[in-house]
Amino acid sequence: MYVLYTVLAGLAILPLFLHIIFPYFMRDLQFVVRCINFAIQIRKKPCYTILDSFLDKVKKHPEKPFIVFENTTYSYLDADKQSNKIGRSLMEFASLKEGDTAALFLGNEPIYVFLWLGLSKIGCKVALLNNNIRTKSLLHCFSCSGANVLIAATELRDAVEEVLPALQDQNISVFLLSAECDTVGIETLTDKISRASDEPLSPDLRSKITLKSPAIYIYTSGTTGLPKAALINHERMWMASFLQRLVGVTSDDVLYVCLPLYHSSAFLMGLTAGIERGLTIILRRKFSASQFWDDCRKYNVTVIQYIGELIRYLCNTPKKANDRNHKVRLALGNGIRADAWSEFLHRFGNVHIRECYGATEGNVGFINYMGKVGAIGRDIFLFRKLVPYALIKYDTEREEPVRDSRGFCSEVPRGEAGLFVGKITKTSPFVGYAKSNDQTEKKKLRDVFEKGDLYFNSGDLLKVDQDGFIYFQDRIGDTFRWKGENVATTEVTDIMILVDSIEEANVYGVMVPGHEGRIGMAALKLKDGHGFDGYDTYQCIKTNLPSYARPRFIRIQNSLVVTGTFKQIKGKLAKDGFNPAAIQDPLYILDETKGYIPMTQEMYNSIISGRIRL
Ligand SMILES: *[C@@H]1O[C@H](CO)[C@@H](O)[C@H](O)[C@H]1NC(C)=O
Ligand SMILES: *[C@@H]1O[C@H](CO)[C@@H](O)[C@H](O)[C@H]1NC(C)=O
Numbered sequence: 015m016y017v018l019y020t021v022l023a024g025l026a027i028l029p030l031f032l033h034i035i036f037p038y039f040m041r042d043l044q045f046v047v048r049c050i051n052f053a054i055q056i057r058k059k060p061c062y063t064i065l066d067s068f069l070d071k072v073k074k075h076p077e078k079p080f081i082v083f084e085n086t087t088y089s090y091l092d093a094d095k096q097s098n099k100i101g102r103s104l105m106e107f108a109s110l111k112e113g114d115t116a117a118l119f120l121g122n123e124p125i126y127v128f129l130w131l132g133l134s135k136i137g138c139k140v141a142l143l144n145n146n147i148r149t150k151s152l153l154h155c156f157s158c159s160g161a162n163v164l165i166a167a168t169e170l171r172d173a174v175e176e177v178l179p180a181l182q183d184q185n186i187s188v189f190l191l192s193a194e195c196d197t198v199g200i201e202t203l204t205d206k207i208s209r210a211s212d213e214p215l216s217p218d219l220r221s222k223i224t225l226k227s228p229a230i231y232i233y234t235s236g237t238t239g240l241p242k243a244a245l246i247n248h249e250r251m252w253m254a255s256f257l258q259r260l261v262g263v264t265s266d267d268v269l270y271v272c273l274p275l276y277h278s279s280a281f282l283m284g285l286t287a288g289i290e291r292g293l294t295i296i297l298r299r300k301f302s303a304s305q306f307w308d309d310c311r312k313y314n315v316t317v318i319q320y321i322g323e324l325i326r327y328l329c330n331t332p333k334k335a336n337d338r339n340h341k342v343r344l345a346l347g348n349g350i351r352a353d354a355w356s357e358f359l360h361r362f363g364n365v366h367i368r369e370c371y372g373a374t375e376g377n378v379g380f381i382n383y384m385g386k387v388g389a390i391g392r393d394i395f396l397f398r399k400l401v402p403y404a405l406i407k408y409d410t411e412r413e414e415p416v417r418d419s420r421g422f423c424s425e426v427p428r429g430e431a432g433l434f435v436g437k438i439t440k441t442s443p444f445v446g447y448a449k450s451n452d453q454t455e456k457k458k459l460r461d462v463f464e465k466g467d468l469y470f471n472s473g474d475l476l477k478v479d480q481d482g483f484i485y486f487q488d489r490i491g492d493t494f495r496w497k498g499e500n501v502a503t504t505e506v507t508d509i510m511i512l513v514d515s516i517e518e519a520n521v522y523g524v525m526v527p528g529h530e531g532r533i534g535m536a537a538l539k540l541k542d543g544h545g546f547d548g549y550d551t552y553q554c555i556k557t558n559l560p561s562y563a564r565p566r567f568i569r570i571q572n573s574l575v576v577t578g579t580f581k582q583i584k585g586k587l588a589k590d591g592f593n594p595a596a597i598q599d600p601l602y603i604l605d606e607t608k609g610y611i612p613m614t615q616e617m618y619n620s621i622i623s624g625r626i627r628l
Contacts, residue, residue, distance in 0.1 A: 034325070038384065038392065038482065044397045045189060045260075047057035050257045050565070051175065053441070056249065060225050061154030063248045064255055064286045065134040068093070071292040081124045081482040083297045088124055090292075095129060095212035102131030102215070103206040104464030108163045108187050108454050112220055115231075117156050119143045119174070120167035122275050122299050125191060127285060129165060137220035141231040142276040145170060151241065153177050158243045158449040159231045161186075166193040174200065212496055225249035230318065232278050235372050241482055243448040244375035250445065251508060254282035255290045261346060261368040261383060263317055265292040270315040270342075273324070278374040283346060293317075303327040308360075310340045318342050318365075322552045323576070329357045329506075330517055331355055331541075333353070338363040346370065349486075352388030353508060355591060371486065375457070376405045377444045377470045378436030380484055389483040390476070401442045404469075405432030405476055406462065408490070411535040415459065423462045431487040435459055435469035444470045494523030495531040497562040503584070509558040513551050520574050522584040524591050528624050537587055537599075539574050546570055548602055548610030566628060567592040568602040568610055593618055 056062070068090075071078075074090035084533070088096070104110045110570050116133050118140060120126055133140050141159035145167070152173065156164060164181065166174045168191055172501040175197060181188055182199050189203040204378035233241040235329045246254075263269070273280040288295050300303075301324055316574050324347075350358075354365060371390035371538045372379025378401050381390025400610045406423040407416040408431075415423045415433055425544070438444045438458070446454030459469040475487040488502045495501070503521040510519035518539040523532025540546060546568075555564050569592075570582065575583045594615050603617055620626040 022474055025241060025496075041384060042392055042394045042395070045381075045392070046400070047396060048260055048401070049397070052253075052260075054151075056225065056252045061223065063134070063223065063225070063229070064251055064289055065220075066130065067255075068131065068289045071289065075292065078292070079294045081127060081295050081297050084299075085123050086124075089347070093124075093128055094214075096125075096128040096207075097131035097135060098104075098212045098215055098456075099207045099210040099231065100128055101135040101219075102210040102213075103203065104132065104138075104163070105136055107201065107203075108189065108205050110136060110138050110163060112222060113139075114163070114436065115139040115141060115142050115161040116157055116163040116165060117161040118143040118165055118276075119145060119152075119170055120165070121145045121169075121190065121296055122271070122280075122296065123167075123545055126275050127297075128610060132206060132231070135215040135220065139228050139230065142233070142281060144233055144241070144274070144276050147241070148173050149176055151182055153481065154174050155241055155243065156181075156186075156234055158447075159186075160449060163187045163189065165189045171195070171197070171200070186288075223248065225252065230281070232281065232374050233276070242375075242450055244451050245312065245445045246278075246374075247445055251282060251286055254278065255286040257283050257381070258287040258291050258293075258317075258346065261344065261366075263287075263291050263344065263346070267291065267344075268294045268314055268320070269317045270296045270298070270310060270313070271319060272301040272337050273319055275319065279321060279347060281321060283370070301327075301456055303331050305417070307337070307340055310342055311336075314341050316341050317344045317346060320345050320347035320350065322347075322351055325350050325354045325358050326518075329354055329361060333361070337361055344368060348372075348390070351504070351508060355387050366373065369471070371484070373472060373474075375444070375447065376436060377401075377438060378444040382483075384483075386483050388485060389479075390486050391484045393478045393484050394483045394501050402437035402439065404435055404437075404462070405478065408433040408475060414569055415462075421461060422464070428478050428480055431475040431477045433490070434472040434474050435462060435474065438468045439472055451484045496523065496533055497531070501534060501563045506534060506536070506559060506563055509553075509555060510538070511556045512558070515547055516551070516573050517541045520582045520587065522588045524567065524588055526628055527622055529628060532588070533567070533628055534568065535567040535587070535592060536565040537571050539567045539571055543544060546600070546602070546610075549608065552604065552609030564604065569597065570600045570602075570605075 072090045072094045077089050079087045080090045080093050081088045110116060116138055118126065118129055130140050141161050143155055147155060151618045164186055172189060174188060178188065178199055188200050190200050191204055192202055195202050227248055228245050230246045231243040231250045231252050232246055234244050269284060271280050271284040275281050275285065285295065296309065296315055298309065306328060342365050344366045346368045350367065350369055359365065366385055369382040369390050370379060382389045382391050399520040405426050406425050409416050417423060436442060458472050459471045461467065461471045461487060473490045475490065477485045477487050480486065488504055492503045506521040507519045510516055516538050522535055524535045526533055590597055592601060594613055601613040603613040605611050621628065
């Protein structure tokens with residue numbers, strides 16, 4: 015790596031590449047050099063963690079605002095002191111020590127950050143529980159982190175009490191962020207923190223921590239089954255935390271964080287990357303489309319974070335005269351679609367969008383540092399050499415990679431979608447999931463190009479265009495097959511929302527007795543004050559989609575079910591099917607001449623009995 019770096023720095027290979035990929039060459043090169051630089055930097059100091067970076071910022075600018083939350087400002091020094099108090103209380107009352115794990119069960123608020131800092135100071139790992147989960151799922155997530163302490167927000171007391179007997183059976187200490195609590199088996203924490211000393215905690219308390227030590231657990235929701243705890247070690251945390259620097263965020267920037275801290279976008283790309291920059295974070299309990307820009311104006315926000323749905327929600331708000339009146343210059347996130355991207359720029363002005371791609375637990379990621387609309391990054395020869403990856407042929411029907419007669423996979427040609435796999439190497443390791451060897455193994459793909467090689471299976475279909483830009487195509491499972499054709503649900507969704515009355519669409523496939531594959535169905539949320547126009551909707555769909563991709567059934571809902579990070583839930587809807595007797599929502603069926611018409615029980619029966627062929 016050092017050798018390569020020297021070569022790059024000397025630009026010895028510049029002439030060779032210039033004529034091949036001239037338009038993008040310099041920026042690609044700059045990007046790769048920066049990546050290598052970071053990799054070298056962090057490996058130089060094998061014990062320097064994000065916590066150390068935070069402590070350096072405290073020294074450098076103690077009085078600088080670190081977190082602003084609901085009109086209260088916490089400086090870097092405030093956070094330092096508060097986390098000292100927390101670390102001390104937890105050592106004393108929860109007997110936590112280096113190597114132990116504590117689970118956090120709370121929403122976005124400053125103490126979330128102070129708890130993580132405090133626990134890091136005493137060498138503990140932290141499991142970031144999703145505060146929307148309950149009962150079985152909560153117990154599962156808690157247990158797979160191996161934590162022996164649970165710290166919960168006051169407002170989640172009921173949820174904790176539901177699982178308390180099970181926790182007590184395992185001798186788990188349970189703390190509530192409150193000064194009083196009369197439930198037997200739940201201890202208070204707020205009072206203990208306020209009484210504790212804020213004197214610095216000795217680095218000896220975390221002397222065994224290296225970059226390879228586990229730092230946090232982040233839960234990733236699979237399309238099926240219970241969530242998995244992805245293990246993030248300090249090195250991985252650093253890698254993710256370079257993201258802001260990589261796209262040009264500076265310490266003078268003001269970052270707006272409204273996504274949940276229990277996910278990697280807010281925690282790693284937002285919080286820890288923000289600490290690396292030493293900037294000010296405006297923290298919000300929850301995303302609010304109506305408050306978003308007012309907040310940005312009020313706090314002089316310059317950098318925002320997004321996920322695709324957030325951009326869509328912002329574009330769906332009523333237009334205002336002051337839409338472009340803000341200081342936001344950069345948006346960092348993932349999952350934005352090309353149409354929303356263009357609309358966002360058109361409406362809210364010249365914001366540089368830096369779309370990133372990478373799974374929480376994944377070993378290779380991309381950044382679209384060029385701002386090319388719709389792309390997630392660049393396919394660069396040099397980058398591929400450093401962190402090998404490939405797009406391989408995938409059979410969406412059998413849901414597995416295509417293997418040749420010798421049992422090996424092959425790369426798709428440019429312009430074709432393929433399964434994205436990242437080679438598992440020393441420089442791009444896959445750490446896997448806590449307490450789940452099965453799940454970890456399932457994400458590994460062996461013997462891809464030769465006997466004995468090992469790849470991380472992203473589960474995503476990507477495509478590279480002729481200019482080397484990478485595009486997200488689909489998540490596996492987000493396609494279904496109908497009449498021998500693959501239908502990408504995202505593609506259909508993009509068309510459906512072109513219809514004037516439709517605010518959001520969730521497209522999925524449903525099974526029909528006597529038919530192969532799945533037929534398209536869409537759950538729709540209409541814009542306020544709009545009715546559903548079955549004729550208009552069909553005209554738009556007929557114009558834009560091939561017949562096999564047109565949703566045959568439509569279901570109108572008051573709101574679409576989404577996960578904590580606004581990911582649409584398809585599994586349950588697909589299971590619900592299209593039986594009017596079983597579904598309360600208005601149901602429509604496609605009639606080629608009249609468009610979408612209300613669906614009757616008689617029609618349903620005819621389809622099921624095979625009298626109507628679809
Ligand atoms: C729980 O703690 C008690 C008392 O410290 C001990 O006797 C018991 O064995 C522990 N149970 C488990 C499951 O660790
Ligand atoms: C935002 O910027 C304006 C103009 O530069 C300044 O007057 C104001 O105090 C700033 N507000 C905050 C919250 O920093």
